[in-house]
Amino acid sequence: MKVEDFDFDLPESLIAQTPLLDRTSSRLMVLDKTTGDISDEKFTNIIDYLNEGDALVLNDTRVLPARLHGIKEETGAHIEVLLLKQKEGNKWETLVKPAKRIRVGxxxxxxxxxxTAICTEELEHGGRILEFHYTGIFYEILENLGEMPLPPYIKEQLSDQDRYQTVYAKENGSAAAPTAGLHFTEELLETIRKKGIHICFVTLHVGLGTFRPVDVSDTENHKMHSEFYRxxxxxxxxxxxVKANGKKIVAVGTTSIRTLETIATKFDGELQADSGWTDIFIFPGYTFKAVDALITNFHLPKSTLIMLVSALSTxxxxxxAYHHAVEAKYRFFSFGDAMFIH
Structure with a gap:
């Protein structure tokens, strides 16, 4: 398929710049994946579409305050560093700006x-391997010095950094939030539990590759970024x-889908304890092996994410549905409204 096949017109004014005061007060578009029927609801109505015995699967990754501002010791030049993934020990793959100022050594x-950090390896596109040195606990230092790495399409500063974390965030490691989960509060999750629905957690550390544009014309030629899952x-x-009982597995976010489908593909449709790195690319023509329904946000034109949700429906x-969302002025992207595909 052509990447252009997934394009649509999106007014910039619909890109949500700030989160709503109440996490659960966003709108919810409900899409029947088979018929294409659409209804406009509020997010708290999601419970009406979950039945006793179903499973709601959430990604419990925690976003690191991964943007650091420092100075080059030799010159005093300002350097911005974005942590992408831990390699081994205190070495991290990072993005550095301006990269031309940071060479090995x-x-x-x-x-x-x-x-402090020393550059040990130069990568392409501004990537650098940095080895960090410090006294104490790295993540505590990061909480003190780092900033939340908001997506590039969000221009406003975030006054409360916890609003870019899910309420169940636990496992440190993401460069971006699994944003479909931002709609949930502890109270809503407890209400869902009381209805007899399993609340389950997977971990996938979201990389910045999720924001990178697809730079090929044919989907078959796109290479996905790799992310750690467990x-x-x-x-x-x-x-x-849940599957054996004929109930639904409902993924919260594309990261939960990528985790479950990676494992189900690896083990012939069965889910087993597993961890590793996945670069699974899901687009129309893919046969889902684990997930029945999806709660997600509204995604960028021509992105791998809109291709993934298209695979679950058509x-x-x-x-x-996206044309309807634009006409009805739904809020898009990380701090935007939600969509339920079932």
């Missing part, structure tokens, strides 16, 4: 020397039982 200081044995057993149904 260059040293960067953050927070008046509380944290599923434990207890959760796998619950989800297999390209025509999704583009029709």
């Amino acid at each position: 260059a040293k960067i200081s953050f927070g008046e020397g509380e944290l 599923l434990n044995a207890e959760t796998a057993a619950i989800l297999n039982e 390209r025509e149904n999704i583009l029709n």
Whole structure:
């Protein structure tokens, strides 16, 4: 398929710049993935579409305050560093700006020397391997010195950094939030539990590749970025039982789908305890092996994410729903409204 097949007109004014005061007060578009029928509701109505015995699968990754501002020790030049993924020990793959100032051997200081780094390897597109040096606990230092790495299409500063975390965020490691989960509160999750629905967690650390544009014309030629995932044995057993009982597995976010479908593909449709790196690319023509329904936000034109949601329904149904979303002035992207595809 052509990447152009997933294009649509999106007014910039519909890109949500700030989160709503109440996480659950966003709108919810409900799409029947088979018929294409659409209804406009509020997010709290999601419980009406979940039945006893179903499983709601959430990604419990926690976003690192991964943007650091430092100075190059030799010159005093300002350097911005974005942590992407931990390699081994204190070495991290990062994006550095301006990259041309940081060559192998260059040293960067953050927070008046509380944290320092030395460049050990140069990668393409501004990537650098940095080895960090510090006293104490790295993540505590990061919480003190770092900023939340908001997506490039969000121009406004975030006054409360916790609003770019899900209420169940637990496992440190993401460069971006699994934003479909931002709509949930502890109270709503408890209401869902009381209805007899399993609340399950997987981990997938979201990389910045999720924001990178597709730079090929044919979907077959696109290479996905790689992200770390994990599923434990207890959760796998619950989800297999849900499937065996004919109930639904409802993924919250495309990251949860990528985790479950990676594992189900690896083990011939069964879910097992597993961890590793996935670069699964889901687009129309893909046969889902684990997930029945999806709660997601509204995505960028021509992105791998709109291709993924099209695979769960059809390209025509999704583009029709997106045209409706634009006309009805739904809020788009990370802090925007939600969509339920079932």
